[in-house]
Amino acid sequence: MTFFVPMLARFPRLAALTLTTAAALSACGGGSSTTPDPLASFKQQKLDWQACDPTILRNDTTYFDQLGERAKCALMRAPLDYANPDKGELKVALLRVAAARPDQRSGAILINPGGPGEDGLVMAPLIGTLWDDADPGSPNGRMMKELEARYDLIGFSPRGVGASTTLTCSSNERMAVENNLSFDRSPANIAAAQHNARLIAQTCAKNPLTPYINSDATARDMDLLRTVLGDEKINYLGYSYGTWLGAWYASLFPERVGHMLLDSNMNVTATFDEARLGTTMGRQRAIDQVMLPYAARHPERFNLGSSASDLGAALLQLPADLKSQLPGFLEFYKQARVDRGIQAMMAAVGLQQLRTQLPDADEQQLHDAIEQHTFSASADNTIATAIAHGMTQNLFRPPVPTGVGLDPSSAVYQAVICNDTGTRGDEQHWVEVGDQYASLYPLTGGGETSNPCLYWGGPVVQRPALTNAAALPILLLQSRFDAATPLEGAEQTLAGLPGARMVLVEDEYTHALYPYGDNCVDTSVLEYFSTGKQPASGASCTGKPLPGDSPAAGAANKTMASSYTDPARAAAIMEKIHQITARHNGDR
Numbered sequence: 001m002t003f004f005v006p007m008l009a010r011f012p013r014l015a016a017l018t019l020t021t022a023a024a025l026s027a028c029g030g031g032s033s034t035t036p037d038p039l040a041s042f043k044q045q046k047l048d049w050q051a052c053d054p055t056i057l058r059n060d061t062t063y064f065d066q067l068g069e070r071a072k073c074a075l076m077r078a079p080l081d082y083a084n085p086d087k088g089e090l091k092v093a094l095l096r097v098a099a100a101r102p103d104q105r106s107g108a109i110l111i112n113p114g115g116p117g118e119d120g121l122v123m124a125p126l127i128g129t130l131w132d133d134a135d136p137g138s139p140n141g142r143m144m145k146e147l148e149a150r151y152d153l154i155g156f157s158p159r160g161v162g163a164s165t166t167l168t169c170s171s172n173e174r175m176a177v178e179n180n181l182s183f184d185r186s187p188a189n190i191a192a193a194q195h196n197a198r199l200i201a202q203t204c205a206k207n208p209l210t211p212y213i214n215s216d217a218t219a220r221d222m223d224l225l226r227t228v229l230g231d232e233k234i235n236y237l238g239y240s241y242g243t244w245l246g247a248w249y250a251s252l253f254p255e256r257v258g259h260m261l262l263d264s265n266m267n268v269t270a271t272f273d274e275a276r277l278g279t280t281m282g283r284q285r286a287i288d289q290v291m292l293p294y295a296a297r298h299p300e301r302f303n304l305g306s307s308a309s310d311l312g313a314a315l316l317q318l319p320a321d322l323k324s325q326l327p328g329f330l331e332f333y334k335q336a337r338v339d340r341g342i343q344a345m346m347a348a349v350g351l352q353q354l355r356t357q358l359p360d361a362d363e364q365q366l367h368d369a370i371e372q373h374t375f376s377a378s379a380d381n382t383i384a385t386a387i388a389h390g391m392t393q394n395l396f397r398p399p400v401p402t403g404v405g406l407d408p409s410s411a412v413y414q415a416v417i418c419n420d421t422g423t424r425g426d427e428q429h430w431v432e433v434g435d436q437y438a439s440l441y442p443l444t445g446g447g448e449t450s451n452p453c454l455y456w457g458g459p460v461v462q463r464p465a466l467t468n469a470a471a472l473p474i475l476l477l478q479s480r481f482d483a484a485t486p487l488e489g490a491e492q493t494l495a496g497l498p499g500a501r502m503v504l505v506e507d508e509y510t511h512a513l514y515p516y517g518d519n520c521v522d523t524s525v526l527e528y529f530s531t532g533k534q535p536a537s538g539a540s541c542t543g544k545p546l547p548g549d550s551p552a553a554g555a556a557n558k559t560m561a562s563s564y565t566d567p568a569r570a571a572a573i574m575e576k577i578h579q580i581t582a583r584h585n586g587d588r
Contacts, residue, residue: 038085043227047074052095056121056163063125066132070098071125076228078159078221080212090209092221093163094156095121097128101149107231107258108152109529110222113581114240114264114512116215116416117409119162122580124155127237130515130573133564140519140563143526151235151529158245159221160213160412167213167415169204169406177399180324182438182446190431193450201455203404204414213412214419216461219249226256233258235529239512239581240264240485241416243476247493250469257469259529262500263477263581264512267489269466269496271421274489276448277437282486283332284441286509288312290481290546291330295342298548302342303376304349315345316442318352325391327443332483333511333582339547343380347387350375363396414452419460423453430454466496475528475535476502477521479543481509501534508543512581515574518544522563 037043049072054061056073064071076092079085099105111123134144160167176192204210226234235258238246243262250257266275292308299306304314315326329344331337354369355361361369367389375384406414425433430451437445474497478490487504494502503524505513514525520541527533544550564570 039079039082039224042077042079042085042089042224045077045228047076047094047228049074049096056093056095057125063122063129066129067097067125070100071128072096072098073121073163075163076221076225078224080209082217082220090159090165090212092156092159092165092225093121094154094225095124097124097153099148099150099152100132104150105152106150107233107235108154108226108229109235109237109259110154110156110225112156112158112236112238112242112245114238114242114583115161115409115413116158116241116245117161117411117413118241118580118583119157119409120155121157121162122155123577124153126573126577126580127515128153130564130570130577133566133570133573135563135565138562140522140526143523143530144563147526147529152229154225156221156225158218158412160209160415161408165209166408167207167209167411168408169200169207169210169404169411169414171199171203171206171404173199173203173403174401175199175404177401178450180320180446181434181449182327182442182444183320183324185435185438185446190434190449194427197450197452198455199404200406200414200452201418204406204411204452205457207411210411210415211419211460213415214459214461215245215248215416216252216420216463218245219252222249223253223256232256235259237261237514238263241266243485243493244268246474247466247469247497248464250472250474251464251466252468254468254472257472257474259532260472260474261477261514261525261528262474262493263514264482264485265476265478265490265493266485267492269492270489271424272417272453273421273423275417275485277433278486278489279484280437280441280445280448282481282483283327283330283444285486286332286481286483287330287443290335290509291338291341291345294338294546294548295345301376301378301380301548302346303378304342304345311345314349318348321395322348322352322355322391323443325394329387332509334578335479335508335510335544336547339380340383343375343383344387346375346380346384347391350384351388351391363392366392366395418453418456421463422456422459423451425454427454469499470497471499472497473532473534474500475525476500477505477513477525478502479505479508479510479513481507482511483509484511501537501539503535504538504540505543506540507545510543510578510582512578515577516541516544517563517571517574519563 052073074094076094077089078092080088080090111120113120113123131144131148135141136145157164175196178192178196179189181193233256236246243265246260246262247268292312295302295304296306296308304311326348330341350373370388375381430449434446434449437448476494480487494500513521516522524535
């Protein structure tokens with residue numbers, strides 16, 4: 001029998017990093033003249049910048065090749081526990097693209113792509129290459145070249161992931177088979193979900209690194225890096241969870257914040273509970289207000305009818321085993337890829353028609369029928385056919401029990417959300433929330449019931465007061481229909497940071513916007529990092545049309561051609577950036 005010892009019982013010293021330890025935790029601000037600085041050995045380290053191992057970016061050397069000696073990697077030593085630096089240390093991996101003109105260097109821009117649990121190393125060479133490709137003959141291109149000359153770009157693997165010291169949560173104890181909680185609210189399935197959530201918490205508690213994976217420690221790692229670099233202030237670009245981390249840093253060290261761009265904003269005035277609930281609502285809203293109307297506007301292409309409400313009803317009438325697959329195929333975070341999600345709707349609806357016609361068909365017979373079926377007369381038929389084959393495979397391969405196996409990205413996600421703020425309520429509270437959300441948001445709700453933070457033992461750090469950062473001239477960037485970090489939360493963040501300004505991108509649901517490839521969003525960002533200029537209160541930009549709504553192929557990229565020497569290459573780099581930043585670890 002396995003006995004679960006709550007996290008704080010195992011690590012009683014970690015009940016909170018309270019204000020009474022503030023003097024010891026001046027983090028990287030230095031000690032007094034009479035008291036030895038417990039972080040001195042960490043602050044005085046010299047980073048050994050070396051050529052990067054190409055495998056650190058999955059053997060993609062393109063960006064190293066172009067940036068040459070400017071792109072270097074290093075490992076920074078950081079204390080395991082900032083409250084007790086003698087307890088041990090870990091490594092934080094860094095990738096720097098040095099300023100093109102060292103004599104003009106103004107500092108460094110740290111980049112976090114989100115998560116929590118995403119590795120940010122590649123962000124520096126991606127954005128560095130994009131700026132290197134800028135056309136100085138255009139206004140935006142000229143600003144990019146100026147920024148390239150003045151700023152180091154630094155991507156880093158936050159503690160626990162990537163090339164840093166990594167966290168995993170693994171055990172051979174068996175998880176229960178769990179159906180999608182959106183569509184199976186039976187007591188047995190809820191019990192399975194609770195068992196699995198409890199087992200995840202127990203497994204993570206066995207790893208002694210777990211308590212030290214939190215936003216407070218990562219923010220202090222960032223400030224340690226600032227000190228080691230010899231910079232007075234940090235400049236920062238954070239996406240999604242990176243907005244939470246950026247606000248945490250700004251609340252700890254407001255006097256050390258230079259230019260800070262928060263792109264696709266979490267509600268940093270609330271907790272991760274509100275973040276999860278907001279994502280559920282935001283995903284359903286993207287379906288109802290963007291995807292379904294878009295499919296209905298193009299019945300000749302998608303073959304799903306011309307009524308958004310009828311299509312929504314048809315999707316809800318799908319059997320649970322098919323309906324539960326659909327959200328995983330929808331594109332919630334990148335508007336330019338919305339078509340694939342609509343093709344998944346085509347696949348699900350068409351596959352159910354075949355199942356109705358062939359109620360006794362085995363897997364091979366269904367695959368054969370899919371090959372003969374016309375999902376649409378358009379070219380989308382090929383993609384819908386492939387998705388239907390994948391869905392059929394899943395129908396005939398039910399899940400089997402496995403052990404707990406959280407890779408570093410998933411383990412860090414779980415550790416940060418539970419260590420930062422914990423959760424409220426008890427099991428029954430989250431059963432009731434799941435019931436409510438499954439009803440309100442029928443394609444995306446219900447999963448809230450599975451909550452490992454219930455069994456975690458509570459947060460291990462104390463969150464700094466956001467009021468500390470209230471006067472900072474931060475720039476926020478947000479899309480109106482963002483599904484992962486909805487506008488309502490961004491507005492709460494803006495209200496809590498009265499010195500900040502926000503640029504709202506209308507008719508857009510892309511999550512993580514910069515670089516957007518236009519002369520409004522990108523101009524606002526580049527002007528801000530160049531001069532500190534904030535846009536006027538209530539600033540907005542026009543979003544790009546959905547792919548099928550655009551009257552001419554490639555029209556959305558016309559303005560981009562004037563900012564880059566090779567627009568096609570710039571578009572490919574932007575796509576790579578968005579593949580990283582548009583992921584949302586709350587889906588795991």
